[in-house]
Amino acid sequence: MQFVDSRSPATQRVLIVRFGALGDMVLLTPMIRRLHERFGVPVDIVSSGGWTRPLLDGQPGVGDIRIIGSRRRPYLLSPDQQRLVRWLRARGPTPTWFAHPHDVGRDLLRRGNVPDEFVCDFTNTIPGEHDADRWVRFADETPVALGNVYPPAQHTRSAHAFLQVTASMRSDLQPWLVRHGLESQSLIAIQAGNKRTMRSWKRRRVTNKKYWPETRWAQVIRAVRKDRPHSAIVLLGVPQEHELNQDIIREAGITNIHNVANDLPVPILVALLERTDSMISVDTGPAHVAAAVGCSVVTLFADADPQRYRPGGRNTFAIALQGKVEGQLNILGIDASRVIAAWRQLPKRARRYGAEQELTAGVG
Structure with missing residues (x-):
């Protein structure tokens, strides 16, 4: 037509x-x-x-x-x-x-x-x-x-975001994985930064509503490592977020953790998240990419409405967390234990990469 x-x-x-x-x-x-x-x-x-x-x-x-x-x-x-x-x-x-x-x-x-x-x-x-x-x-x-040539379609079910991962994206991902030593491992992604975080050198400023402390990210990462000892943990971001990721890595003090913020074009991000088992993120773009390619994600919200901005749509594999400080919505009201518990509730993908035999479905 x-x-x-x-x-x-x-x-x-x-x-x-x-x-x-x-x-x-x-x-x-x-x-x-x-x-x-x-x-x-x-x-x-x-x-x-x-x-x-x-x-x-x-x-x-x-x-x-x-x-x-x-x-x-x-x-x-x-x-x-x-x-x-x-x-x-x-x-x-x-x-x-x-x-x-x-x-x-x-x-x-x-x-x-x-x-x-x-x-x-x-x-x-x-x-x-x-x-x-x-x-x-x-x-x-x-x-x-x-006029009335095209009346509205009948919308009867919940919509959700969808990104098709193209053959060229997957092809380009393979040498990227090799370059970062990730080609044979299951992956868990972390997105700690966002554009608000990186607008100023002072991350803890009052206007940075999406800042979640490095110490809490480190707590979460150590728990993920304990549950998934053989998976690689990958910290995502743009180049401006590289230093933040490095600070988190130093605080976490674990091995097999990778900061790829200096080398993550959008097509690689899309293909990488299709390849990733699960993700933990602040409320920012890569969380939506994850949901759109079928990667389950825990998202930490500040004062935005999770009903409106939950990654992907109302019925995706996403868990939205929100907290309060002194009665006001505030991302600092989310403690690390809630994030860890939410991540453990996510459906885990089947292990298609690497030799380890961890849980293939259900709760991690």
């Missing part, structure tokens, strides 16, 4: 505009899938950030991906915005979903000659609704220009 409009080329594509962090773009995948199912054509995406293209390029239903830098920069000073507008004009007006919680960047559609009647604007959440479900609900809306 293809959308046909007399005012534009016969073969149409649909468009999503979403400027989001890594986790936001993972949670957008149910919407991409739903629009692809509704219209039967590739879904083009306008976004920002260096993670979007390597994350979504080649995913089912994804068409062209266009990336811009700062959306707040004046248009005349932004070559990225100008290139996007030229692309939109050449592409012609097509059904468009502006999936962003504010209007920054909305003017680019008008500059690109996409009429308002072709655009569905961001919808607010329903209390208790997960983002994955919200984006599917939003995908079921129809721009005014289409």
Whole structure:
């Protein structure tokens, strides 16, 4: 099925505009899938950030991906915005979903000659609704220009994020595993850092709501090592998080623990987490990647709503933890024993790598 409009080329594509962090773009995948199912054509995406293209390029239903830098920069000073507008004009007006919680960047559609009647604007959440479900609900809306040609699809089950791990991702992962001495081992991933943690040299600052102390990470890691003596523990992150990981490793004082924050491109991250048995993470993008490739994960939340942002969706293998300090939501209200207990409840994957024979399912 293809959308046909007399005012534009016969073969149409649909468009999503979403400027989001890594986790936001993972949670957008149910919407991409739903629009692809509704219209039967590739879904083009306008976004920002260096993670979007390597994350979504080649995913089912994804068409062209266009990336811009700062959306707040004046248009005349932004070559990225100008290139996007030229692309939109050449592409012609097509059904468009502006999936962003504010209007920054909305003017680019008008500059690109996409009429308002072709655009569905961001919808607010329903209390208790997960983002994955919200984006599917939003995908079921129809721009005014289409009239009643495409009524909303019947959404009857919970949505969940999904990332397809491509053959090229798996192929690229193999030499990476060899380089880090991980090719024959079962893996457990730790994501301690996030972009807030690394915005300043002072990790313990009050504004760093997602900071969880190195001593507690070390407690968790020692417990994981005791339960899984033959598994490699891998600390993930971006280069700015490398030093944080090193501090945690020194505090933990165990062997067979690996800091890969200096060498973790997004496609490797996706394939690595498919290969990983389980994960413990703060509320940040890699936790959503894990859930989207079927890796069970424990996630430590600060003041964000786990009902809305639980990794992957409402029904994935994810456990969300939240704590309070003096009656207020605070990640420091989560102690290490709760994290360890939650991790032990996760379903463990069958051991496909290495010679050790540990639990193949159930509780670790």
